[in-house]
Amino acid sequence: MNLILLGAPGAGKGTQADAIRDAFSIPAISTGNLLREDIKLGTPAGLKAKDYMDAGQLVPDDIVVDVLKERIVQDDCKKGFILDGFPRSIPQAEALEKMGVNIDKVISIEVDDDEIIRRIAGRRTCSACGASYHVTDNPPKHENICDRCGSRLTVRDDDTVETIKSRLEVYHKQTEPLKSFYESEGKLIIVFGQKDVKDTTRLTLKALEG
Numbered sequence: 001m002n003l004i005l006l007g008a009p010g011a012g013k014g015t016q017a018d019a020i021r022d023a024f025s026i027p028a029i030s031t032g033n034l035l036r037e038d039i040k041l042g043t044p045a046g047l048k049a050k051d052y053m054d055a056g057q058l059v060p061d062d063i064v065v066d067v068l069k070e071r072i073v074q075d076d077c078k079k080g081f082i083l084d085g086f087p088r089s090i091p092q093a094e095a096l097e098k099m100g101v102n103i104d105k106v107i108s109i110e111v112d113d114d115e116i117i118r119r120i121a122g123r124r125t126c127s128a129c130g131a132s133y134h135v136t137d138n139p140p141k142h143e144n145i146c147d148r149c150g151s152r153l154t155v156r157d158d159d160t161v162e163t164i165k166s167r168l169e170v171y172h173k174q175t176e177p178l179k180s181f182y183e184s185e186g187k188l189i190i191v192f193g194q195k196d197v198k199d200t201t202r203l204t205l206k207a208l209e210g
Helices: 013-024 031-041 044-054 061-072 090-098 113-122 161-175 178-183 197-209
Strands: 002-006 028-030 081-084 105-110 123-126 132-134 188-192
Touching: 002 013, 002 178, 013 028, 013 081, 013 105, 013 132, 013 197, 028 031, 028 061, 031 044, 031 061, 031 081, 044 061, 061 090, 090 178, 105 178, 105 197, 113 123, 113 161, 178 188, 188 197
Parallel strands: 002 081, 002 105, 028 081, 105 188
Antiparallel strands: 123 132
C-alpha cells in the first residue's frame, strides 16, 4: 500500500506516519528528513536545499525528486511506503506519476493555522532518526530523549513562529490544491486533527482500514 500524507507544517504528519508504519509494517519516508540528512552530510543536493529550507520555502522539485528516487528503490519499500512531505505541489504530484509510482490513498490531516502555530513552539525532532515529538501533545518518555533510538531531541532551525507563518502561506498557495488533485482521482481521505494525538491516530488508522 503506497500512501501520501498531506497537511500543513506542524499538522502531525510525522507522528501519523510513524503510527501507520507500525500498524502496516511499511516504511515512513519524510522527504524533509532525507533533505536534512543530505544537508548534514554536505551533499550537493543538501547544500542547494539548505537556503530554501532556512527561508521556509519549498525546495525545487528537481532536488526533491532526485533524493526521493534514491530512497523508494530500496528493498524495504517493495511492499509499500508512506510519503510524508512529498508531493507538495501539483508539479511534484505529476512528477510522481511520471516515475510510475501508484498511490493507493492520500490522507489529509486538517488543522487550523492558529493551532499549527501553537504546536510549533513545542515541537521537538530527533537529531538522529528524525522521530517527531511535542512537549505536551506527544512527549517522549524521558525529557528531550528519543524513545526510538535514545538520541537527543532538538528544535529545528525552521520551527520559529515567523518561519512557520511563511511556510503556512506557501502551503495554502502551493500544496493545498493537491487535495482537489487527488479527490478527482478518488484517493483523498480527510482526517480532522484532534487535541489528543492518539485520537487523530485512531481516526487515521480507521480511515485506512475502511
